[in-house]
Amino acid sequence: MEKDFYITTAIAYVNNRPHIGHAYEFILADIFARYKRLLGTPVFFNTGVDEHGQKVWQKALSEGQDVRKYADLNTGFFKELTKELAISYDRFIRTTDKDHIKTAQWFWQRVKAKGDLYLKDYEGYYCVGCEEFKEEEDLTDGKCPIHNLQPEKVAEKNWFFRLSRYKKQLRLLIKENIIEIVPAHRKQELLNLLEKAQDVSVSRSKKRVPWGIPVPGDEDQVMYVWFDALLNYLTAARKNPRSLSIKKSDFERWPADLQIIGKDIFRFHAILWQAMLLSAGFSPSRKIFVHGFITLRGEKMSKTLGNVIDPFNLIKTRGVTTLRYYFARYIPTTEDGDFLPELFDKAYESDLANDLGNLLQRFLVLVTKNDVNLSGFIGREERLPDWYIEKMENFQFAEVLSEIWKIIGEANRLFNKERPWEKLKTDPPKARQTLGIIYRFLLDISFFLSPFLPSLSQEIDQQLKTFQPKILFPKT
Ligand SMILES: [Zn+2]
Structure with a gap:
């Protein structure tokens, strides 16, 4: 049996509510998952939340809340966002899920049995924001x-993971594209980072950070939040999460075919995670796709700058279709991209309402008013053309949409040139022929749009079936 195409997003850290960057990553992964399904590939799409760690613990404490309730609350917002964005995930994992805790502890023991975990007294600088120990050279003032x-200056006894043992092997796997890094320019960056990589502290004193997965066989320690969080990808790869004992062969969906992550956490995924997998005897991830950040008029969005855009608000003002369209069309998948409110409005008014919405409307009104019989015109093939597949496989989402908009432009030009509303009186067979061609265009357009704008595509299909025109993008 064919293995599922296994696609993951990073899991969102619940120390805050979702921001626009989360929405962006959900949408990127969803577009790709829907595209793969359209090709007939069985897909398993995992997303979710990362709940443990010092940052969440402290945040809950500072707000006077029980940490579990606090994690529940923010998890609720993330779930709500995936729902509003029409994210077609197969599992929404939480790192507090029972099967995840079991998997993490099983994995820990496996790595330990391999001789890759050792206790060491450690003293270092810990940035709670990063959830990471920092070298002095990494600090500015x-x-x-x-x-x-x-x-914080932290001195404690921790478990260390022998990452250094896997550096050579990792270097080779990355160089040979066994672990494929997209975009390619991230590969050299990664190889440089790998050069500097050292053994990593992978546990925390329970006294200092009580909110984590207990280390098996060591009552004083919980797992480091990254060690725990990265393992979510393996947890979700098990086909029978409820079975009591775990074997390596249970992880039938592994390896991940595509891990979509932001550039800030790239190195955790491409170094620590891959080394953990090698240590436990698993294949590395097949492909790691690194996307950029969304800026606002060229500036980083941050709470301190007070320019954070709430994705729920964008959905409320222009609808989920406009947001999905904007991200796919106007943000380059592998670079930072700008959110421009005026371009967001233009996407709605011009691209969606005018180019596409009007075309469908004019066509349907004309056909229904004149009772034009379009039976006999062949329907669509429901097959994606080569140009589409080639661009999608290279994550050229904007280019695919640009091609689709060329077809929309073509249909509009034909409509205006052939003037079927006049020809229906003077040359009905010719008018019927023109409308038949436009009908076929619209069916294809809707099909091609379905991974990007699933609810719009459904609505267009519905209208093309019932011939009942309904305005898609009302004037605001
Ligand atoms: Zn930091």
């Missing part, structure tokens, strides 16, 4: 440059 915070 004694502060974490990302969070502008002075890291």
